[in-house]
Structure formats: structure tokens, C-alpha cells
Amino acid sequence: MALVPPIEYETASPEVRTVYDDIRATRKTDWINNFWKVLANDPATLERTWTAAKEVMAPGELDALTKELVYLAVSVTNNCEYCIHSHTAAARAKGMTPAMFKELMAVVALANATNRLANGYRIDVDERFRAPLEP
């Protein structure tokens, strides 16, 4: 059980309801998951986190599915159980097939392995990899 109770819409303060309304409108569903209902105990963090998530996860240079896959990859690396479940569901809703999930896990596993080979051997960064991203 979470350290603070989830707050339902019915008993929420106006400022929390404003966020819930936006979550519902953005996602086109009445359902609100526990993450937001627990964060609602701290309205400032709820509002800031939702606004950031809405902004960052919206399609831009990267499409919405790619962003969900990246989110899931980070959550698996950090072993956040809640986030793995919620972002697997979110990625599913945005088009991730089971086959894509499996390939994603394979990439995450590979990266976690090679990260340690590079760090363990203390491999020097090749000069040409140091080029800045922009001229």
C-alpha cells in the first residue's frame, strides 16, 4: 500500500481536479491511474509532473511510441516496477506489439552489459566520437 492514500476525483481539491480533468481530456478516458492519484497528495508536484509529462511525451521530433519505448527502457534499467507496468500499458496503447517489447528488452539487456564492459575496461572515448552534435 502506498505511503499516502490515492485521492479520488470526488474528494479532490479544485486544483487537483483541474489536473485530473486535463489528464482525462488529454487521454480521452475517465480513468486515472494510481500514480497521479497518489501524487495528488502533493498538488504542486502533481501539477508540475503532469505538465512535464504532457509536454515531454507529446509527439515532436520523436513520435509518441518511440518516447514510450525509451521511458520503458529507463524504467527497466532502474527496476521501477510501477513504471514498467504502466509504461508497458502506455506503449501498448500507442502501438507496441509483443514482438517490439521483446526486441526492446534485448536492446536494454545488451546496453546494460556493454555499459559495464566499457566502464570496467576503462575504454577511452575515440577522438572522432567527441565531435559535438551541432556545428
Added chain:
Amino acid sequence: MALVPPIEYETASPEVRTVYDDIRATRKTDWINNFWKVLANDPATLERTWTAAKEVMAPGELDALTKELVYLAVSVTNNCEYCIHSHTAAARAKGMTPAMFKELMAVVALANATNRLANGYRIDVDERFRAPLEP
């Protein structure tokens, strides 16, 4: 300086050369980066890691660029300097624009933050998120 010296093609054993040749052919470039040249000190690990990377990073259900973005996201989360540089370069070569890199960093930051909110508040996984991926 790496804990063991990079091995150049010219002085490599036949089994290492076979891997180098495959790296060159697959990537259509003569250049081999330090990661492989250092791993070449352990030919079995070189061969196994290269084969895994070639297999896992090839386009499949996910395209090659998406895989590089995921790889980079994991490397940033783990703070592997070598891997951040090498996979930024790899992603660039596969089409990542600077704008995409910036969005990627924003997603990685957000996920690392919310992972801790979910874990810190001990938020319960919603029942409907527990549905298996496949029927």
C-alpha cells in the same frame, strides 16, 4: 588509458581479424572503434558481444534508429561515458537530429524522476496494468 591496450588489425590473431572483418563489412567502413579493439584482448567476449550487437541492433520490429535511441537512453541512465559518445555517434549516423537528441534527453530525465516518485511513494500497480502482454 584502458586497462588493456587496443589491438590493431595488423597485430590481431586470425579469430579477432574475422570479427574485425565482419565489423568492417557490416558497417561499410574500415574504421574500428576502441570498444572492439579493447575487447579483442578477450576474443571470446569480442566475438560473443559483436554477434549479439549485430543481431540485436539490426532492424526488426523496431527500426535501427529507435534501437540506438534506446541504447543511448540506457547509457545516459547508467552514466557510461564511452557508450554515450559512441551511441550518440551511431544514432547520428542513423538519422538522429540534434532536435531528436534533445527530446530524448528530456524523456530520459522525466523517466528517471518519475521512477523515483513511484518507488518512493511505494505506489501500487493498478490492476489493469497487470494484464499480460499477450493473451
Added chain:
Amino acid sequence: MALVPPIEYETASPEVRTVYDDIRATRKTDWINNFWKVLANDPATLERTWTAAKEVMAPGELDALTKELVYLAVSVTNNCEYCIHSHTAAARAKGMTPAMFKELMAVVALANATNRLANGYRIDVDERFRAPLEP
């Protein structure tokens, strides 16, 4: 269930009892939590860990509550379920209000995010930040 069973006072060896007695006296309670009862399977580690905890967590330049908040922040970052629960309780006992807990989580989330922005962009440390702590 823990990999080794918790050891109760009644069946503990004299050396373990000495630690238990000190825990009870220091905390002014007869109750001993599972962490120590499981560590009691390795009396040397029990003794060393308790002594370190007693020394390090005692008020000094930092007060006892600040130390508990830091402990909790680390445990959330590492996702140690046991430690999050036990140090939330410990911080509560030392004066952490629910409002403080929520602010703490917000700081932990922010730090985990910005840590990745700094590492991902490979931001150079500003010269003036490198000044040693002491002259």
C-alpha cells in the same frame, strides 16, 4: 521471506544480545526490527553495521532528522523497499511531517532527472565549481 531467519532475543547468542541490548537502550524501545534480527545471522556484520549506524546517524554537524532524510533519499534512489519503509518510519519518529516527506520526494525526483541531463549532455564542470571545500 528473508534468505535467513530473523533471530529473536531469546535464542540469540551473548554477542548478539549485547548488540540488541544496545539497540534497545539507544532507541529506548524493546522492539527490534527485522533488519537487525536478520543481520544477527552474521554477528560480525551485525556489530559492525550497528556501530556504524549509531555513530553516523547520531546528531553532529547535521541533526538527526536531516540525516534520516538523506538516508531516505538514497534509499529511494536505489529503490530499497525495506529501507524506504524503515527510514520513513525513523524520519517520522524524528519529526518528519507528511509535508516534509512530499518535498523530499520532489527533490529526489528533480536530482535524478538533472543528474541525467548533466551526464547525457556531457556538461563540463565550471571552473569555479572545482574549488576545494577547504582552503
Added chain:
Amino acid sequence: MALVPPIEYETASPEVRTVYDDIRATRKTDWINNFWKVLANDPATLERTWTAAKEVMAPGELDALTKELVYLAVSVTNNCEYCIHSHTAAARAKGMTPAMFKELMAVVALANATNRLANGYRIDVDERFRAPLEP
């Protein structure tokens, strides 16, 4: 060298200047550190991150120094070199003495050790630790 160049005030866009102006006003100094100057390459992330930092790090239920100590503890746990340097400086500016820094490091080390003892032995959370934070 960072993957994208720091952006100076003189060459910044109006929206970036607005953030820089707020950083300068809030901190009562003209100097802006690399973190913000590099993030300025992504004005949306700059604005969102600065606003979050300003909000979260402001004194509230926890004072500003305690928040900096927590930030530093997380940064040490994650090994973010930039953040360790910048938040050591920030904590210094808010009153952290060298003696406080040393105690902080001792708490961080202890927590990282005991997190692994609890996880490694798979210690069960004591029932009484599961009480919610609020009634």
C-alpha cells in the same frame, strides 16, 4: 566538451534570455553556470527544468540547505560528476561547512551499504513500518 555548445546571454534567443534573467534575479548574481547554458539549446527543457528547480529547491517545509544536502546525496549515489561539484558549491553557499559535507558523505556511504544488505538478504518489511504516512 559538452555535446552541444553552451549558449551565452549575448547570443541567446529572447525566451532563453527570459530564463537567464530569472536565474540571475533569483540567485542575485550575473553568473550563469554551464548546466543552464547547455540546456539552453533546448529552450523548452531549459524553461521547464529551471522552473521546477526554482519551485522545488525553494525553502518550504524543508529549508534550502537541507534540500541541497539531499540533492548532493542523490548525485553522489548516482555518480554525477557535474552535479556533485555544482551542488557542493550550492550547499556551501547556503551554509554547508566542510564538517557537514563529511558527515553527509558518511550517511550516503552507510545508506548505500545497508540498502544492499536489506536487498541481498531479502529482509521482510516489518508490519509496523507499513503504516501509511497519514491517517
Added chain:
Amino acid sequence: MALVPPIEYETASPEVRTVYDDIRATRKTDWINNFWKVLANDPATLERTWTAAKEVMAPGELDALTKELVYLAVSVTNNCEYCIHSHTAAARAKGMTPAMFKELMAVVALANATNRLANGYRIDVDERFRAPLEP
């Protein structure tokens, strides 16, 4: 419940059965643990991971027990519940006594603590530690 169902031998495809047969023959037991049965949903990853595990964990310059202890130490550091349980069992089967497990936990805790002391104080690597491993 895992995100994809474990696949039993009876319903497995021929390529999965080939891996299962090799697991059984190598381990001299008919029993196959969930890790492989879940990975079987992605036959390529199953095959690659099993082949790597078989190769890497076989006795070589390091004996099989030492390798299991290292595996367990990494899993505790990362807090992988499944891996802690499965590699505790594997290490037991290869001769790890309860006393050895306890010493292992003590080393893992110490290393996690001192890693943060070294990173937090930003301690410079001593020149003589930088000598390459091989002449």
C-alpha cells in the same frame, strides 16, 4: 505474473526445445526455471542468452563458484529479486555455504559504501593504479 507466460517444454517450438534440451543436459536436471521459460517467448534472445551464460559461467580462469558469487554480488547491487534468488540457489548448488553468503553480503555492502566515498569526495586515481593490466 510475468508480462508474458512461461512456455513449457510440451508446447515449445523445436528451436526452443533445442535450448531446453541443452539446459537440461548441461545442468543434469529436467527442471527448467522461469527465467528461460519466459525468455522462450523470444527464441532468439533465449538462444543467445543461454549460449552466453553457458560460455561465460563455465569454469575457466575463474572457477564456477567464484563466478556465481560475482553474479550474485552484481544482482544484489542492482536489486534484481529474481536473480538474487536464482543465483543464491545456483551458488548453493556449487558449494556456497551460508557462511560464505554472509561474507559475500558484507563485501557487497562495503564496496557500495566506499564506491560513494570515492565518488563523493572526487578522489583522484593514484598514478600507480593506472598501470595497464598487461605489459
Added chain:
Amino acid sequence: MALVPPIEYETASPEVRTVYDDIRATRKTDWINNFWKVLANDPATLERTWTAAKEVMAPGELDALTKELVYLAVSVTNNCEYCIHSHTAAARAKGMTPAMFKELMAVVALANATNRLANGYRIDVDERFRAPLEP
């Protein structure tokens, strides 16, 4: 440069010298590495950490080399540059050959990969793996 300066024997306080003397006697060398010289700025932490290290790393149920290998594996997983260098040197001094180092890196890489596969797929712990370590 470390955040606090290393303290040399000549200028050390009597309590620090006592630890330095013990380090020298235990290791049979006059040389003291930066880790201890920096920690000497906090004599209580120096003394506690050295005593713990001496106790924990001494041969017991596990021999001294195995312990160093475990230490190194944890340090690679956490990416502690100082610790990787210092414990590679320590392991070398206790008999680690370059071939053993390479096998160690391969085990560390494998464990970091499979940790994420187990966590990402949310694989259930097999019942028989839950047996306690001791009857």
C-alpha cells in the same frame, strides 16, 4: 582534484597516524593511497572504514582474492572509476591474472544484462528458489 586535500603522514594528527600505521603494517608497505589520505579529513570515517575494510576483506570463508574480485565487480557495476583502478591493482596483488580479469568482466556484463531481462519481463521467482539458505 578531490574536494578536500589528501593528508600526508607527516602532517597527520595522532589518531590519523594510528590508522596509517595500521594500513602500512597490514599491507606491508609504506605507501598509502589517496582513498585513505582523503578520508583522513574525517578521522572518524577513516577509522571506521579502514576497520571495516580490514575485517571484511580479510580471508575467511572466502579467500582474499575472491573478495577483491567481488569488490571489483560491484565497482564496475556502479562505475566508480577510483575503485575500479584501486581494486584492479589490489586483485592483481592477490593473484588476479589478466585472463581472470577478462572473465570477470564477462560475468559482470552478463549479470547486468540478465538482471534487466528478469526485471523487465517481471519474471516470477520459482518456488524452489525461495528456500531459505539455512534449515
